[in-house]
Amino acid sequence: MTTPRHRPAAGEALRARLRLTEPAVRAATAALWDAPGLAQRYPQYLRVMHGVVRASVPLMERAAARCARLAGAPGPDPVAEPLARYLAGHIEEERGHDDWLADDLASLGHDPREALGRPPPPAVAALVGAQYYWIEHHHPVALLGYIAVLEGNAPAPWLADRVVRDAGVPAAALRTVRAHAALDTGHSDDLHALLDALDLTAGQVHTVTVSALFTVDALLGLFGTLTRTPRPGAPHGPPATAGGTP
Numbered sequence: 001m002t003t004p005r006h007r008p009a010a011g012e013a014l015r016a017r018l019r020l021t022e023p024a025v026r027a028a029t030a031a032l033w034d035a036p037g038l039a040q041r042y043p044q045y046l047r048v049m050h051g052v053v054r055a056s057v058p059l060m061e062r063a064a065a066r067c068a069r070l071a072g073a074p075g076p077d078p079v080a081e082p083l084a085r086y087l088a089g090h091i092e093e094e095r096g097h098d099d100w101l102a103d104d105l106a107s108l109g110h111d112p113r114e115a116l117g118r119p120p121p122p123a124v125a126a127l128v129g130a131q132y133y134w135i136e137h138h139h140p141v142a143l144l145g146y147i148a149v150l151e152g153n154a155p156a157p158w159l160a161d162r163v164v165r166d167a168g169v170p171a172a173a174l175r176t177v178r179a180h181a182a183l184d185t186g187h188s189d190d191l192h193a194l195l196d197a198l199d200l201t202a203g204q205v206h207t208v209t210v211s212a213l214f215t216v217d218a219l220l221g222l223f224g225t226l227t228r229t230p231r232p233g234a235p236h237g238p239p240a241t242a243g244g245t246p
Helices: 010-019 022-034 038-053 056-071 080-094 097-107 122-137 142-152 159-167 171-197 202-227
Strands: none
Touching (some): 010 142, 010 171, 010 202, 022 038, 022 159, 022 202, 038 097, 038 122, 038 159, 038 171, 038 202, 056 080, 056 142, 080 142, 122 142, 122 202, 159 171
8 A cells, every 4th residue: 555645735835836936036136126227216116016015905805805705605615714814914914014115205205196196007917916816706815825925025134224325225215125124024934834724725725826926927027117127938028118117
């Protein structure tokens, strides 16, 4: 009689898959932070990241509401209740972070109402919008793949000081970078522990993985709009305009 093969816990397995994407992510972030012109690029970074971050709480609220419907449905989903509890706590941890980005823009002398009143670029809609679809039309567990990627690629603790020193960006305009460097490592560990603890089906593990890998690809595309660098495998289209798209 053969012994069944051990299947790694979902959090462990996702970490292993995401490690394969690290070279591409490192190259994209190096182009963002290391290339000349960072002082001019940084306000654009704040605008597009505001478009992403302001969706964080609404996305989690939508996922929690879908969990409540699944938990109350006939043949309840055992993942729905613990996922909803995690989301309820994480919503409060993430609330107001978009205001930090607006304050950072103001510290650079930009009017946040004008800067953030433009439609977010398509790359933001692509990154965030897929999660709304999967939450409503598949399963809210997909959001964990998105969160794993965003919080697993937090700024390094030394990044803010280097941006101040090398690009001359005022220290007051780096509140969000500093805060997420401190917060997201712990958040990422909590997320992977949750994935290990949830009683996920093989299909749900696949959903989380698909969501995470899509998020990596979409994030590379988003960074490419800031650096004019196409992500690996992307067509070489014209550069984004300086109007609504950073």
